[in-house]
Amino acid sequence: MSSYTIRIELKDPTASTYIELLYAMLDNGFSRSLVCEKGFAYVLPANEYVYVGADNIRHLTDRVVSLVSAFSPDPAVLVTESSARCWSGLRGVNLA
Numbered sequence: 443m444s445s446y447t448i449r450i451e452l453k454d455p456t457a458s459t460y461i462e463l464l465y466a467m468l469d470n471g472f473s474r475s476l477v478c479e480k481g482f483a484y485v486l487p488a489n490e491y492v493y494v495g496a497d498n499i500r501h502l503t504d505r506v507v508s509l510v511s512a513f514s515p516d517p518a519v520l521v522t523e524s525s526a527r528c529w530s531g532l533r534g535v536n537l538a
């Protein structure tokens with residue numbers, strides 16, 4: 443399984459399209475949080491998601507573009523395969 447970080451930029455977004463983006467991504471197996479080695483969870487910056495799965499990077503990118511294009515034309519999508527992550531300043535969240 444590979445782990446990916448996905449960044450999405452919407453063209454002329456509204457509050458409604460941001461909500462659609464959030465639900466579309468969550469309903470399709472993407473997450474808005476990271477969990478560290480100690481089990482603590484942290485919220486990602488706006489419009490960033492994490493995905494863990496067997497998809498290759500090209501297929502995953504095409505999948506995200508297709509998913510988001512359903513409600514926001516011509517989204518900008520960046521997908522990065524991640525073997526390790528390091529962060530600072532992210533807000534902690536209780537997933538329980």
